[in-house]
Amino acid sequence: MSALGTAVDILRCFSEARPELSFAEIMAATGLPKSSTSRMLRALREARLLEQDEVTRRFRPGLLTFELGRLYRAHDDLIGRAETALKEVCARTGHTGYIAVLDGCDQMVLRMVPGSNPLRVVSPAGQRGSAIATSNGRAMLARLSDTEILARLPVPFPVLPRNSPHSPAELLGRVAEIRRTGQSASDNEAIEGVASQGFALCNRETGEMIGVAVSYSSQATPPEERAHVARELEAMARAVGSVIGDAVWGQSREAAR
Amino acid sequence: MSALGTAVDILRCFSEARPELSFAEIMAATGLPKSSTSRMLRALREARLLEQDEVTRRFRPGLLTFELGRLYRAHDDLIGRAETALKEVCARTGHTGYIAVLDGCDQMVLRMVPGSNPLRVVSPAGQRGSAIATSNGRAMLARLSDTEILARLPVPFPVLPRNSPHSPAELLGRVAEIRRTGQSASDNEAIEGVASQGFALCNRETGEMIGVAVSYSSQATPPEERAHVARELEAMARAVGSVIGDAVWGQSREAAR
DNA sequence: CCAGTCTGTTCCAAAATAAGGAACCATGTT
C-alpha cells in the first residue's frame, strides 16, 4: 500500500452523504491505525486536499479539490455537445436531464439540466450511484463486453432496488436488450417514484463515454409522454452520435446491425 | 519530499490556464526525473486523481477531483449566507459579485453571482489570482497581522498590474487603510478596465474567512454608481457580519475602534 | 534502411519514507 493509496483511501471516505468526517470516523472507515491516520490527515491538510473545521475538528475536502474539480472536463467536447442538445430536449419535454460517466460499476452525475415540469426530480451533479440501477448507467455498461461488465461487479452482487437487476445474469439480460435497441429505461429503481430513459454515447476516436438520461415522475407520466421522451432522446442520440462517430448512433440502425 | 507531496506538486501544475498537460510538460514543470514522473502519473491515474486522453496522451484532473470538489464547502453556512445576500446586492446594482477565499497570498473565487448589467465582468468560480491585486483579496489580507501578511508574500515580491501595490510596504499601507474603513477598492488592476469594491467577513467562532466583491466596468461606472455599490456592500457586510459575529462588521463601527 | 527524436516504461540498488505499537498529551466527564 503506497502513501498515495492510503491518502486516496481517506479521500474516498467523503461523499455527498458524508461531506465531513471526524478523526475517529476516518479511522474506522479506513481501518488505519491511529498514528497513521493522524500523520496522513496532517499531510492531506497541509496539501490542501483536506481542511479541518477549527471548532468541530471535522475534516472535509480542501481547496485543492475545489480547484481541480472545477477543471474536470470543463471544456469537454462530447459533454458540451450533449449538454447543449439535452437542454433542448428538456426544454421541449419539461423533464430533468442528466449526463453521467461510468466509474467501475458506479455512475457519477456530471451535469444536471433542469426541466420546467413542476414535479421536479433533483439529483445534483456530483451524485454517485450504482450504474446497474439507472437507465443511463446500464446503457453505458451495455457498451462494454459481458466479460468487462462481470469484471466490474463487486462480490457479492450489490443489494439494489426491487426493479433493478438482482444478479449478474439478470443484468446481462437487460444489457443485451439495451444493445439491441440502443435505449434503456428504468422505473421505480434508483429513486422510488421516478422513471427514466437513457442512452450512452461513445466518442469513437477517444473512447470517451457518457450516459444521458431524462427522468420524470413514474406515476404522473403517461405512456404517450414517455413515447415522446423516447423519440426526443433517440433524435438527440443520433444528432450527437453522428458528430462524434458513435458506433451505435453514428449511422443508421440497420447498418449498425 | 513525500510521495504525497510529489503527487500534489503534479496536481498543482493544472490550472484554468493549463487544464491539460503532456508528460513532458509535467516533467518540466515539476523538475521530476522521467521515471519518477512516469510512475507517479500512473499512480495518480489509477487513483482517479488524473485521467488521460487516449488520443492526445495529455493528462487532466480526474473524476475523484470532480467528486471531492463538489463537496468543497457545498453547505457552508457563511458562504451560503453571503451568497444569498450578494444575490440581492447584484440584483439591485446590476453588477457581478464574487465570493473568494484566501490561499497563501492568492485568492480563489468560489462563487460568482451574475449581474444584469449588459457590460459583464466574467471571472468564473475556480479562478485563482493574486490577493494583492484584488479588492476582496486585500480585504482578507487586512484581517491578518502585518507579520502574517509578510510571511505569506513570495520572494521576490510578485510583478503586478500598475495600480496594484508594488512592494510589501505599499501593500501594508493599503491594508492599513482597509482596516480603518472595512472596505476595499481596486481599479484597473487584476483585469484592465475593471474596478471592484469588496470587504472581508470572518466567522468569529470558526475563524473561517471569505472575501466578497462586486466588479464593474471602470470606465462605464460613474462615481454616484460606485457610491451606491459601496452603500450596498456595507449594508450587506453589516447584515451578514452581525449574524456570524464578524469582528469588524458584527457591531457598530464606533465600538469596533 | 538507419539515425534521431519524442514519449514513455522498467530495472535495480540505495536512500528515504512510511508504518504500527506504545507512550504520551490535552480535555472533558463521572
Place this chain on the structure above:
DNA sequence: AACATGGTTCCTTATTTTGGAACAGACTGG
C-alpha cells in the same frame, strides 16, 4: 482519581520511493 475521546510523538523495522540507465515503441527525415 479513573476513564473516555481525540489526538500526537517516538522509535525501530519494514516498505516504498527514488533516479539513472537501459529499454521500447512510434514517428520523421535523410
